[in-house]
Amino acid sequence: MRENPQRARNELKSACRQVFEDSAWSIVSESHRADLVERLVDEVFGMGPLEALLADDEVTEIMVNGPESVYFERNGRIVRSGRTFSDEASLRSLIDRILGPVGRRVDESSPLANARLPAGHRVNVVIPPLSLDGPILTIRKFSERVLTLDSLESFGSFDKAMKRFLVWCVLARKSVAVSGGTGSGKTTLLNALSCELPKHERIITIEDSAELRFLEHPHVVRLEARPRNAEGKGEVTIRDLVINALRMRPDRIVVGECRGAEALDMLQAMNTGHDGSLTTLHSNSSSDAVSRLVTMVRYAVDLPVDVIEANIASAFDVVVQTARFMDGRRYVSEVAEFAFDRERRLCETKTLFERATPDRRGEWRQEPEWLDEVEMLGIAGRDEVDEWRRQAFCA
Numbered sequence: 001m002r003e004n005p006q007r008a009r010n011e012l013k014s015a016c017r018q019v020f021e022d023s024a025w026s027i028v029s030e031s032h033r034a035d036l037v038e039r040l041v042d043e044v045f046g047m048g049p050l051e052a053l054l055a056d057d058e059v060t061e062i063m064v065n066g067p068e069s070v071y072f073e074r075n076g077r078i079v080r081s082g083r084t085f086s087d088e089a090s091l092r093s094l095i096d097r098i099l100g101p102v103g104r105r106v107d108e109s110s111p112l113a114n115a116r117l118p119a120g121h122r123v124n125v126v127i128p129p130l131s132l133d134g135p136i137l138t139i140r141k142f143s144e145r146v147l148t149l150d151s152l153e154s155f156g157s158f159d160k161a162m163k164r165f166l167v168w169c170v171l172a173r174k175s176v177a178v179s180g181g182t183g184s185g186k187t188t189l190l191n192a193l194s195c196e197l198p199k200h201e202r203i204i205t206i207e208d209s210a211e212l213r214f215l216e217h218p219h220v221v222r223l224e225a226r227p228r229n230a231e232g233k234g235e236v237t238i239r240d241l242v243i244n245a246l247r248m249r250p251d252r253i254v255v256g257e258c259r260g261a262e263a264l265d266m267l268q269a270m271n272t273g274h275d276g277s278l279t280t281l282h283s284n285s286s287s288d289a290v291s292r293l294v295t296m297v298r299y300a301v302d303l304p305v306d307v308i309e310a311n312i313a314s315a316f317d318v319v320v321q322t323a324r325f326m327d328g329r330r331y332v333s334e335v336a337e338f339a340f341d342r343e344r345r346l347c348e349t350k351t352l353f354e355r356a357t358p359d360r361r362g363e364w365r366q367e368p369e370w371l372d373e374v375e376m377l378g379i380a381g382r383d384e385v386d387e388w389r390r391q392a393f394c395a
Contacts, residue, residue, distance in 0.1 A: 065134075066091070067086070067090065069084075076325075076330070098137075106127050111130045111131075120211060121140060122139070123139050124138045125138075146195065146215055148192050157330060161364070162362070165335070166320070168371075168380065169317070170193055171377075174370065176193065176277075178193070179280070179288075184330055185330035185331075190256070191213060202250055202251045203221065204221045204245045205222050205255075206224075207222075210224045210256075223245065225240075237262070238255065252278070257281065258280070258293075262300075263293055264296075264299075266315070267315045270315035281293065287349040310347070317337065319338070320334075320335055321333050336349050336352060337349075352365060364393055367392070
């Protein structure tokens with residue numbers, strides 16, 4: 001079956017056709033027979049009741065809340081699926097098939113697990129006794145198609161002026177943090193920004209679960225963290241990988257998400273010559289991002305808050321806040337810069353751009369302090385910079 005899966009599928013379908021030749025099946029319609037065969041093939045070779053949802057490119061999240069409750073997200077909205085598992089044992093069997101090939105397992109002593117499917121989809125599993133209604137399976141899907149800044153502009157996530165600004169951020173080697181809530185499109189935007197990285201640079205990506213995809217960049221080194229095994233050994237954290245990446249001669253470091261002590265190493269890297277790095281973090285606003293970063297740094301070392309905030313202001317040039325509207329649309333809601341106030345000993349947030357909803361045009365309040373560098377570095381000419389100012393402030 002492993003050597004020739006298509007042949008194995010065909011043989012199973014052929015066996016089913018032979019069974020249907022029995023007169024007892026004459027009362028079952030052809031369409032119902034075909035549906036039964038597809039379900040059996042999915043059960044044996046695929047993901048059972050979830051196979052059709054995984055094959056649907058418009059589905060972005062699959063949520064199984066026990067054997068009889070399957071939901072999915074399409075176009076930002078959660079919908080209940082008519083598909084169910086026959087019983088809890090069937091759902092547990094699927095979970096074991098997902099976790100087994102990647103060396104993970106769940107049982108009562110270890111009822112939580114994270115994994116990644118071969119297609120790159122991220123999987124989270126919770127089983128009893130932690131989950132009270134049976135095994136919980138959540139699959140975050142990632143499209144095979146890489147979304148670029150052009151794609152996001154066409155979706156209405158931002159306008160032409162914002163797209164040009166984001167490209168300039170990358171080309172001018174500005175360190176960018178993409179901030180936002182769960183499901184707001186942080187990773188999607190980070191991936192789109194990564195696609196703008198110059199082809200002559202050496203890029204090192206560091207992720208908890210590999211999600212970033214590049215179009216045609218010739219020099220990308222992908223690193224993925226590893227959880228501890230069933231014996232509690234072998235863990236390699238994001239922080240371990242960030243520290244190691246500094247020894248790998250990176251031009252840029254792209255961290256899928258800062259969520260813990262690795263924030264300290266990111267700040268140190270950005271403040272010691274590794275400018276132009278990119279990362280994401282969970283935060284409700286660009287100003288909240290400061291307190292989130294302070295908290296994460298203090299997971300690693302007990303530094304005074306004002307020292308940490310000074311490092312944050314020095315490390316990050318731009319914070320791009322993403323948001324998810326009630327109808328599921330995702331958009332850039334805010335862009336800000338950090339500045340350290342030496343008299344008050346705190347990191348201030350200077351808002352450059354705000355957009356309240358995806359139906360309203362965003363408003364640029366002021367231009368970035370480094371805008372003149374774009375012309376000086378040869379990234380854009382004077383006419384292009386002046387045109388951007390007209391688009392941003394005069395439209």
